[in-house]
Amino acid sequence: MKNRFALFNIVTLLCLVLASTTRADLSIVKPEDVGLSSERLARIDNVLTADIEKGMIPGAVVLVARHGKIAYFESFGMGDQEAAAPMKKDSIFRITSMTKPITKVGIMILHEQGRFFLSDPISKYIPELGKLKVGVETTDSATGQTTFTTVPSKRDIRIEDLLCHTSGLTYAFFGKSKVKTIYKEAGVGRLDETLKQLVAKLSKLPLAYQPGTTWHYSRSPDVLGYLIEIISGSSLDRFFEENIFRPLQMNDTGFYVKEEKLDRLATSGPNAKWPSRDVSALPNLLDPGRGLVSTTRDYARFLQMLLNGGELDGVRLLGRNTVEYMTADHLGPTIPKTGPYYFPGPGHGFGFGFAVREYPGISHLPGAIGDYWWQGSQGTYFFVSPREDLFAIFMSQANDFAKLWRYHKLTKILVMQAIVD
Numbered sequence: 001m002k003n004r005f006a007l008f009n010i011v012t013l014l015c016l017v018l019a020s021t022t023r024a025d026l027s028i029v030k031p032e033d034v035g036l037s038s039e040r041l042a043r044i045d046n047v048l049t050a051d052i053e054k055g056m057i058p059g060a061v062v063l064v065a066r067h068g069k070i071a072y073f074e075s076f077g078m079g080d081q082e083a084a085a086p087m088k089k090d091s092i093f094r095i096t097s098m099t100k101p102i103t104k105v106g107i108m109i110l111h112e113q114g115r116f117f118l119s120d121p122i123s124k125y126i127p128e129l130g131k132l133k134v135g136v137e138t139t140d141s142a143t144g145q146t147t148f149t150t151v152p153s154k155r156d157i158r159i160e161d162l163l164c165h166t167s168g169l170t171y172a173f174f175g176k177s178k179v180k181t182i183y184k185e186a187g188v189g190r191l192d193e194t195l196k197q198l199v200a201k202l203s204k205l206p207l208a209y210q211p212g213t214t215w216h217y218s219r220s221p222d223v224l225g226y227l228i229e230i231i232s233g234s235s236l237d238r239f240f241e242e243n244i245f246r247p248l249q250m251n252d253t254g255f256y257v258k259e260e261k262l263d264r265l266a267t268s269g270p271n272a273k274w275p276s277r278d279v280s281a282l283p284n285l286l287d288p289g290r291g292l293v294s295t296t297r298d299y300a301r302f303l304q305m306l307l308n309g310g311e312l313d314g315v316r317l318l319g320r321n322t323v324e325y326m327t328a329d330h331l332g333p334t335i336p337k338t339g340p341y342y343f344p345g346p347g348h349g350f351g352f353g354f355a356v357r358e359y360p361g362i363s364h365l366p367g368a369i370g371d372y373w374w375q376g377s378q379g380t381y382f383f384v385s386p387r388e389d390l391f392a393i394f395m396s397q398a399n400d401f402a403k404l405w406r407y408h409k410l411t412k413i414l415v416m417q418a419i420v421d
Helices: 002-023 038-053 096-112 159-163 178-186 195-202 220-232 236-245 259-264 296-307 320-326 401-416
Strands: 059-066 069-080 092-094 133-139 146-152 293-295 348-350 355-357 372-376 380-385 390-395
Touching (some): 038 401, 096 159, 096 220, 096 236, 096 320, 195 220, 220 236, 296 390, 380 401
Antiparallel strands (some): 059 069, 355 372, 372 380, 380 390
């Protein structure tokens, strides 16, 4: 009887070990094990190798995962041309606007704790952001002369407006308007100021649109980052580390690159259209919209957590319903989307940090309803396809918008055509 009991315990223990091994996410498998074609995925190699030989980009890393397993993970070209250092799978990238989804996850972690309502006006927590003015430009059709004035906002910005870029805030570095000129003259987003100082500066400037009326890419995540600090009582870098990076084992992600890791930092090369910010030390501005550095594998862990419905390797950051809510469209048919920087594009709406596909067609790229994605201005991009239980990441440091759009499109096309099951 004792022998039977001992045997039962051994079998039970082995089952638990095997089960835990099976549950582990992001182990590397053959593409065919998860319904992808090795031959078709090799087209990624062919395209990127040719582009690098032409000097279009210095290098790149691409990762494709399906059913919780990595089916493709390759590096190409140079990580640092001046140092003659090849790109590596663990190269560190300035992910710029791919910071935004991480900030949105951070704010939703606090939302799940019941710390605020999405319908709350931001002025409840940051009083200086109440009763803002809205800039209005009018052009005389007869003379062509443009006049500028401000009017009171019809309501205060709500937290949900900040999450889906309908706050009325803007960025100064794209498009032309009087409000953008005012932003530039005020020096919004200077790297020597703190997040608190940035938000204080925004509180004195007019909005570009009435809150809740227009989708417009903006500094909304900057305000959300400051809100995280206010509600949590923690600095943004510490909040991210304790609540996202450490639980997900994103060990190379943060607001700067530690000295012993600087040799892994990817650079833009001599053909960059604009300079990269210094990430060799913790900055004064913990930029919630554009400030993080990360690796392809770290960001894969973040995306797998989302694809799993908020959990990775037994660690849960968000509830499944919250993830589904974040990756649903929050604009609807009545909210106009303003260009020229309207990222989501035809066939897409926008959720809390992601462009969200609404139709099987209309978009100029293959995909399915419910796909969501975002990208960073220095050459990074990801998409997630819940229907296919798949995501892909492209990491480079191209520093060129034309190239960014090229590799955004290529990644989606070359990954989707490799699905063969």
